[in-house]
Amino acid sequence: MTSPVVAKIQLGRLLYDLRLECGQSREDAAEALDCDVSKVSRVEHGKGSLKTSEVDALLRLYDRADARDRAVELARTARRRSRYRVQKWAQDFVGMEAAAATIRAWHSELVPGPLQTPAYTRALISGANPNRTPEFVEQAVASRGERQERLLSDDGPTMFIVLNEAVIRRMVGGAKVVEDQLTFLLKLSERPRVSLHVLPFTAGAHAAMDSPFEMLDVPEAEVRLVYLEDLDDSRYLDQPEEIERYSMVFERLLGAALGPVETVALLEEVRQTMA
DSSP states (O other), rough: OOOOHHHHHHHHHHHHHHHHHTOHHHHHHHHHSSSSSHHHHHHHTTSOOOOOOHHHHHHHHTTOGGGHHHHHHHHHHSSSOOSSOOOOHHEEEEEHHHOOEEEEEEESSOOGGGOHHHHHHHHHOOOHOOTHHHHHHHHHHHHHHHHHHHTTSTTTTEEEEEEEEHHHSSSSSSSHHHHHHHHHHHHHSSTTTTTEEOOOGGGOOOTTTEEEEEEEEEGGEEEEEEEEEEEEEEEOOOHHHHHHHHHHHHHHHHHSSSOHHHHHHHHHHHHHHHH
16 A cells, blocks of 8 residues: 555656646646645645645646546545654655665664664663653654564565664663664674675774765655654755765765675674673
């Protein structure tokens, strides 16, 4: 089933194409919807949805009643509430992550959320903000567990993960928590669709010193994007030149990182120090 996030993108592209084909402007579309042009722009960029009546208004303007079934179906799917229990600003990314065929990720400070053990997640969130309620922490644990289940399922994406060596040595939650997290990463490295690499300290200066990022390929929506996140917000890059730049950076990181065999050896070495 198409996810709401993917449906938003597909709906936006469909309406954009229909508008261009009939020579209407965004101002014309906004007038038909009795809304600001910014709403039309958000929808066409895959960042909003429409009610059925609004879809009908646009299709009348574009004289494309033949596209109604597809457009209404996409709009209904796009309006569905996200089932992922994450902060609202992160829901789009989690939805895209679930639909991705390939994920390429660079993390410099922590294990990516869906690859964390529950104890690591609890220690990480409590350490970052001791004022978080137990309910908030457990919701985050459950959410990351759901994401992990999806990513590691039989039809999950192919993942290329590069971690800074600091990630596997940082004492998050104490030696036992880190030992268990490293054990989990070792098990992940055995999976055929997971390519895990560590960028060692000996690599020195590298292409992404202060910029953790993830790249998603979502064939269903014909989308490639870069996802950037800070403490309480996120943004996406999807322009061809941006994708090319981050692709080059990731390839340089991958080239400087340890190979799969050497990565396993280092993970095991560090794990032994935690025992």
